[in-house]
Amino acid sequence: MNGARPPVVRRAPGKLFVAGEYAVVEPGGAAILVAVDRHITATVTEPAAGPGVLLSSDLAAAPVRWRWREGRLDPVGAADPARTRRELAHVVAAVETVARLLAEHGRPELELDLAISSRLHQDGVKFGLGSSGAVTVATVAAVAAYAGLALSAEQRYRLALLASAGLDPKGSGGDLAASTWGGWIAYRSPDRTAVLDLARRRGVAGALAEPWPGFAVRRLPPVPGLALEVGWTGTPASTADLVSGLHRRGPRGTPAHRRYTAAAEDVVRAAAEAFEQGDRPGLLEQIRCARRELARLDDAVGLGVFTPALTALCEAAEAVGGAAKPSGAGGGDCGIALLDTAHGGTTDSGTADASPDIDQLRERWAAAGVRPLALRPALEGNEE
Template identity: 45%
Template sequence: MIETRAPGKLFIAGEYAVVGPGQPAVLIAVDRCITVRLTESEGAGRIHSSEYGQAPVIWRREDDGEHIIVDERPFDYVLSAISTVEELRSGRGASPRYFDLEISSELNDADGRKFGLGSSAAVTVATIAALDEFYRLGLTLTERFKLAVLATIAISTKASGGDLAASTFGGWIRYSSPDRAALHAHREAHGVVSAMSCEQWAGCSARRVTPPSSLDLLVGWTGTPASTEHLVTRVHTPSERSDEASSEHSESTPKPAPLVSFAAESHTLVDDLVAAFDADDAEASLTTIRSVRALLRRLSDSTGSLIETEALHDLCEIAETHGAAAKPSGAGGGDCGIALAHSHSEAQTILSGWEAAGIRPLDLGAHREEGEIDEF
């Protein structure tokens, strides 16, 4: 049996802007994982996961022995990851085989509600790692990351891939995204093998960063799962938004002005944060996190999308009261918020305050760094 694990992630800065090609973000891989266990099978493959309910998803190959088919199941991240690696395997001339997957997750609570820690990315990355081992492809971390991006954008080209980079490389990273629409078009036209090394990866990068050693990362879960896809669509399609906005703003209330400088401001703040990390400057890091929160609030106001919900607002204000800096993580609208706090004692007070306000502290640290990040 082959067993692989891939961690979840949190956005520290740069969310939403990173959806634009070449735009940067800072993320952390967290020490909670999705585990994939792979065993060889015959005639068909079965995928067991609580995500699919009691019965496994059963997959087969088309008559050509290559293409994957499933009955009555929408094409999802796991199936996309399998199809993408299978295309590479075929391109390298290796023979197809059947296998079963058993998937388990630490990225949901006991009731199965997602924490918003990037389960779609972790399941994609762990599936690709399992197949890499199974077919002995000998992929580098960067090649696995690229496959994960190609698999994910076959489902949605909106996804920045920041979660996939954190899940593949581990630790803390500064990430910038490729042009996924162009990448996906390249794959459609030329196949996966060509897409692994095409020029459409320009603008994509990942490098390790280290936060000041005197800061603790605190994570609070609001208990409300949010739809990233839905929020990103709202925020990035202002024309669709204007109708909805008019129903939320009365005739007499002026509509908020669009935030044209959002991407540039976010880019500057990510650069500031990375510079503060590199200089081991805790105060500058906290100041920048506060500015990122303020920028996300302006984005929220200008699009009418609720990023900082009441629970996330409480989470941030409680942390601020005790001298920490805090913000929603990722798309917001629920899921998690993060705080960077000075010391252990300050952290304990914040965690107690969160609990009293109904916010569940998640006991998370950074997942280990997985190895070298090659050039793209």
């Protein structure tokens, strides 16, 4: 039967850092992350008109058609080409990376329409849930599936990392891993410089097949009786700027940075063991350790990780018996709190029944100007 191909739809969840931010940006650095149940969705359809790739997004001003020129996409007829490139940089990089893999197999240039919709923003404001990573993962998965590529989760992650690192090799890729595998994960970042060099020497297909220095990922089991609460400070932050600030003010190898990286390694290892053993008190203590080590690094280097709102967020959680910290680079965006609610009848991590502690925490956050976000762990990742 003839007719148009059905749309290919893939979605990817956002993420939050639980422990290890700033340490994980170093090759082989460790972190724990959790995927959250807000997603970015990528929908690929046959091209309605014209060659190339038509990109539309609820985060961009208007749909724009992009034409292929020597393996790269260029916007055609955009009113502000520079702004268009900024708005869609991760989407374009993801499409180009899949196209490189197809070209290595003798496949023609992609022609398609791609639409992006996001629940990681509200009214154009980001919450710090890893939108760049989620849109990269969703785009890779949707475009690859449309092209008929059968990829494993790790191959999708690797394509997304190649796309993301081509834009900024400082990013750890932890957001990409959380968006790919979902749930709670223990992650070690690959050496992005080595990975990009591998892709240049061996091609994208070679980079998908060979071992990546430093990289490791595994799922962690949810801890029964533990609730995840997320608060948004109302102030967006730039992870890239804060990470760059770490390297400017505290270069790799300084005592403060060495101490933090070693301490974060210990915290992540102990926290992962607590997840695997279902040890609620032990995990709460590691979250407190992670907060203290971040504060120590912040004091030594002057990054501005702890804003007044993030400090209030943490103190409110401690006041009701929980443990809290900034999630990610800090300086704004979100903080997380973990609460032991087993006494209230909770049976599954992140899906707690109504709890007086949670109610009190949300009230304290609201009084401090912190907005509680209705988020839960997304146990599924980006699946084919």
